[in-house]
Amino acid sequence: MATSPAPLDRDSAAAAEIAPDEAASAISAIGVSRSWLADRIIAPGWYHLSLGLLAGGAIAEAEMHSWVLFAWSVAGYTVGCGAVMWVNQRRVGVAMNYFDARTRAVFAGHVLTLSALIAIACWLDLDRGTRGAFLAAGALAVPLTVAFGRWTDQLLRARLQAGR
Amino acid sequence: MSSAPRFDEIVHAPNRLQICAMLSAVDSADFATVREGLGVADSVLSKHVRVLHEAGYVEVRKATCASRVRTSLSLTEAGRAAYGGHVAALRSIVGSEGLRDRPARLR
Numbered sequence: 001m002a003t004s005p006a007p008l009d010r011d012s013a014a015a016a017e018i019a020p021d022e023a024a025s026a027i028s029a030i031g032v033s034r035s036w037l038a039d040r041i042i043a044p045g046w047y048h049l050s051l052g053l054l055a056g057g058a059i060a061e062a063e064m065h066s067w068v069l070f071a072w073s074v075a076g077y078t079v080g081c082g083a084v085m086w087v088n089q090r091r092v093g094v095a096m097n098y099f100d101a102r103t104r105a106v107f108a109g110h111v112l113t114l115s116a117l118i119a120i121a122c123w124l125d126l127d128r129g130t131r132g133a134f135l136a137a138g139a140l141a142v143p144l145t146v147a148f149g150r151w152t153d154q155l156l157r158a159r160l161q162a163g164r
Numbered sequence: 165m166s167s168a169p170r171f172d173e174i175v176h177a178p179n180r181l182q183i184c185a186m187l188s189a190v191d192s193a194d195f196a197t198v199r200e201g202l203g204v205a206d207s208v209l210s211k212h213v214r215v216l217h218e219a220g221y222v223e224v225r226k227a228t229c230a231s232r233v234r235t236s237l238s239l240t241e242a243g244r245a246a247y248g249g250h251v252a253a254l255r256s257i258v259g260s261e262g263l264r265d266r267p268a269r270l271r
Binding site for chain 1: 182185191192193197201236254
């Protein structure tokens with residue numbers, strides 16, 4: 001009695017016809033696609049620099065000792081970061097979970113480093129009366145933000161290329 | 165990827181395999197991004213997406229933003245399982261050939 005093959009049988013038969021070279025080139029094509037995606041997700045140079053300038057500007061502004069300016073700078077920082085992230089998200093065109101254990105650790109390190117910078121600037125300016133402490137902290141925040149951002153990019157790239 | 169090897173004819177077509185490879189790494193991707201990654205025309209990608217969608221492997225979402233429709237694609241659970249199984253099957257084909265070759269090289 002002839003019966004139509006089940007899907008599993010058809011797939012198994014198709015698998016038997018695949019040459020190892022063809023399977024190897026298919027695996028290679030997967031790697032190419034993953035690499036292309038990893039390159040696309042890596043943020044362009046302006047992205048981390050913009051976030052760094054926003055953070056640096058918000059910290060340096062504290063040199064003015066004005067609560068009104070401080071409130072505006074926090075608002076500007078929040079809106080600016082949101083806008084920069086939105087533009088980059090539109091450019092990348094993918095939604096993914098950026099945070100895993102490693103990228104979360106780098107992000108925590110970034111926040112703690114900037115917090116330490118602000119704390120030192122507060123101590124120098126408010127306790128010791130050193131002028132320019134917030135300006136220096138703001139200037140340091142820019143390269144630090146770029147460095148932590150690049151580090152996160154490298155981890156994301158490695159994760160995508162590994163297919164995790 | 166730890167899926168059991170299972171060859172899938174729907175996933176195996178080169179463009180569809182690349183679509184699945186991209187989507188498996190992310191939650192969702194814009195239609196335009198996938199098209200750019202594959203380097204194909206809209207119509208070609210639409211055809212492959214329709215096949216994957218009809219198989220229950222890809223979910224298609226449309227959202228209107230500033231009077232423009234953005235289409236995003238994502239792999240369903242069934243799609244992730246099929247892709248994982250297919251990649252495992254490809255690896256086993258490559259691996260088994262390596263094992264078959266070994267005695268021949270010794271002779």
